[in-house]
Amino acid sequence: MNWISNYVRPKINSLFSRREVPENLWTKCPECGTMLFHRELSDNLNVCTHCDHHMAISPRDRFTALFDGGVFLEVKVPEPLADPLHFRDQKKYPDRMKAAQKATGEKEAMLVAEGEVFRTPIIAVAQDFAFMGGSMGMYVGNAIVAAAERAVKLKRPLVLFAAAGGARMQEGILSLMQMPRSTVAIQLLKEAGLPYVVVLTHPTTGGVTASYAMLGDVQIAEPNALICFAGPRVIEQTIREKLPEGFQRAEYLLDHGMLDRVTHRKAMKDELVTILRMLMRQTPAIRGELPVPADAPAR
Amino acid sequence: MNYLEFEKPLAEIEGKAEELRALARANSEMDVEKEAAALDKKADVLLKDLYKDLTPWRKCQVARHPDRPHCKDYIDALFTEYTPLAGDRNFADDHAIMGGLARFNDQAVVVIGQEKGNDTKSRIERNFGMARPEGYRKAIRLMDMAHRFGLPVVTLVDTPGAYPGKGAEERGQAEAIARSTEKCLQIGVPLISVVIGEGGSGGAVAFATANRIAMLEHSVYSVISPEGCASILWKDAEKMREAAEALRLTAQDLQKLGVIDRIIKEPLGGAQRGRKETIEAVGKALETMLKELSGKKPEVLIRDRRQKFLDMGSRGLAA
Ligand SMILES: [Zn+2]
Numbered sequence: 001m002n003w004i005s006n007y008v009r010p011k012i013n014s015l016f017s018r019r020e021v022p023e024n025l026w027t028k029c030p031e032c033g034t035m036l037f038h039r040e041l042s043d044n045l046n047v048c049t050h051c052d053h054h055m056a057i058s059p060r061d062r063f064t065a066l067f068d069g070g071v072f073l074e075v076k077v078p079e080p081l082a083d084p085l086h087f088r089d090q091k092k093y094p095d096r097m098k099a100a101q102k103a104t105g106e107k108e109a110m111l112v113a114e115g116e117v118f119r120t121p122i123i124a125v126a127q128d129f130a131f132m133g134g135s136m137g138m139y140v141g142n143a144i145v146a147a148a149e150r151a152v153k154l155k156r157p158l159v160l161f162a163a164a165g166g167a168r169m170q171e172g173i174l175s176l177m178q179m180p181r182s183t184v185a186i187q188l189l190k191e192a193g194l195p196y197v198v199v200l201t202h203p204t205t206g207g208v209t210a211s212y213a214m215l216g217d218v219q220i221a222e223p224n225a226l227i228c229f230a231g232p233r234v235i236e237q238t239i240r241e242k243l244p245e246g247f248q249r250a251e252y253l254l255d256h257g258m259l260d261r262v263t264h265r266k267a268m269k270d271e272l273v274t275i276l277r278m279l280m281r282q283t284p285a286i287r288g289e290l291p292v293p294a295d296a297p298a299r
Numbered sequence: 300m301n302y303l304e305f306e307k308p309l310a311e312i313e314g315k316a317e318e319l320r321a322l323a324r325a326n327s328e329m330d331v332e333k334e335a336a337a338l339d340k341k342a343d344v345l346l347k348d349l350y351k352d353l354t355p356w357r358k359c360q361v362a363r364h365p366d367r368p369h370c371k372d373y374i375d376a377l378f379t380e381y382t383p384l385a386g387d388r389n390f391a392d393d394h395a396i397m398g399g400l401a402r403f404n405d406q407a408v409v410v411i412g413q414e415k416g417n418d419t420k421s422r423i424e425r426n427f428g429m430a431r432p433e434g435y436r437k438a439i440r441l442m443d444m445a446h447r448f449g450l451p452v453v454t455l456v457d458t459p460g461a462y463p464g465k466g467a468e469e470r471g472q473a474e475a476i477a478r479s480t481e482k483c484l485q486i487g488v489p490l491i492s493v494v495i496g497e498g499g500s501g502g503a504v505a506f507a508t509a510n511r512i513a514m515l516e517h518s519v520y521s522v523i524s525p526e527g528c529a530s531i532l533w534k535d536a537e538k539m540r541e542a543a544e545a546l547r548l549t550a551q552d553l554q555k556l557g558v559i560d561r562i563i564k565e566p567l568g569g570a571q572r573g574r575k576e577t578i579e580a581v582g583k584a585l586e587t588m589l590k591e592l593s594g595k596k597p598e599v600l601i602r603d604r605r606q607k608f609l610d611m612g613s614r615g616l617a618a
Contacts, residue, residue, distance in 0.1 A: 087545050176521070215481060
């Protein structure tokens with residue numbers, strides 16, 4: 001891996017994304033209706049400055065905020081077979097893929113990165129809900145396998161930010177098989193004695209929740225994130241059960257013993273490092289605004 | 300005999316033959332045998348024709364046929380000394396999941412499976428074969444026991460899927476499914492699965508992450524039900540035929556994709572028309588698969604099982 005070229009790229013990317021967004025763009029908070037200045041919102045990690053509602057954040061923006069100096073290396077994910085079933089609903093699967101790629105500027109629904117957080121070397125994986133609902137297909141499976149292998153190789157902990165509607169139906173049974181497949185990857189990591197921390201973000205549902213997203217050594221969720229296997233609409237439609245206030249939200253799961261913590265996005269970096277450094281039996285982290293590493297991250 | 304919608308023409312012919320014979324029984328002077336035999340022949344031809352090339356949606360219907368042998372039928376016929384072991388030691392015993400110790404050809408094994416029930420009362424008691432978290436946790440407990448005592452595990456998969464209920468969600472069914480799948484990948488004993496009817500999504504994976512996976516000829520195994528897929532992607536649940544087609548959920552497609560290892564042939568007209576033969580065929584397949592894995596070291600069984608799933612997805616379907 002070439003450090004210099006990869007080091008430069010994220011900087012350039014961030015310049016471009018700044019330019020694409022006009023300075024006068026406003027976003028309306030879906031929760032409280034407040035109009036938020038785009039810059040103000042992105043500086044606040046897409047959390048409403050008025051009501052603290054956590055909006056979606058792209059994996060790239062999340063990593064930029066997470067890693068020291070906003071710098072990370074992308075871990076290469078092996079390409080799976082494209083459209084193995086020749087799936088077609090009202091649209092062809094490859095057309096849906098192209099549309100998602102165009103809308104997000106990303107290749108697929110998961111990004112894998114390595115870098116340092118308060119000088120703590122980690123591997124991080126983030127799922128992109130904007131890309132076909134973050135759905136888990138073979139690429140996502142490959143990404144988790146690649147991330148776990150990289151973590152084992154570099155003896156680093158793995159942090160996974162989950163966000164998905166579930167399995168990618170367009171890959172049929174092969175998407176379902178990513179449940180056991182990703183589980184194997186997590187087992188390899190655990191058997192190497194490395195921590196696996198899952199951060200559940202809004203929403204995490206279906207086969208994703210029922211596999212790698214629930215197997216963390218530590219399970220953290222962002223506030224008010226919907227986390228479930230069968231979603232509230234499915235339950236109401238099929239069983240016609242009345243659901244209580246806050247059902248399947250992060251705080252509800254915390255109350256029901258399904259999570260370790262619910263943590264504000266802005267406190268997440270600090271908390272992750274605290275937990276990971278203890279699990280890795282490392283000294284306390286050096287915190288604060290750390291500059292871009294002067295050389296390649298420690299291997 | 301319960302007929303499926305697409306078997307309606309067959310029902311008519313068989314009904315007519317039956318009617319004639321009933322008439323003849325009531326009136327000894329009537330000779331209907333010739334006519335009835337002709338109808339039988341016609342029914343035979345039609346049955347062969349109907350089942351020659353079942354569409355994926357028809358296979359879904361056959362897989363869900365209420366007269367198909369269910370988990371309990373297989374356990375009763377193929378296993379001896381079945382000793383159910385109940386409960387998850389935490390909340391409840393899940394009646395959708397049968398499980399316990401048993402002997403298969405005298406060999407002690409752990410058998411686990413979803414049971415759908417066969418009349419209104421038992422269907423409700425079995426929750427139509429849909430496990431709640433307790434079911435997965437019972438299975439985990441039983442797999443742990445099998446691992447400790449070196450007993451092979453046989454799972455019989457037949458479920459519409461996980462249960463979309465309030466309690467099941469509150470008690471963490473996602474976590475329970477994840478842990479059951481994880482357990483499948485950890486046990487150092489042969490793990491063999493047969494999809495005998497419906498392999499519904501995560502509810503199936505939690506039991507079928509096995510060294511060997513077989514499917515009955517007309518069973519299905521899918522990431523989502525065709526109805527569910529149709530309502531999401533077509534925004535119309537009535538498009539289940541198209542969805543069933545697109546999902547590639549038949550045993551034949553799954554074998555081509557390298558997801559399953561073997562297809563167990565069903566009698567003409569499906570398992571519901573030849574329950575005994577079907578159960579025997581499953582027994583034979585179990586015997587073969589157990590033999591293939593016997594004598595393998597625990598670490599080899601675990602490694603091979605993991606590798607099998609890591610390798611999955613390298614094969615697509617021909618255009
Ligand atoms: Zn707000």
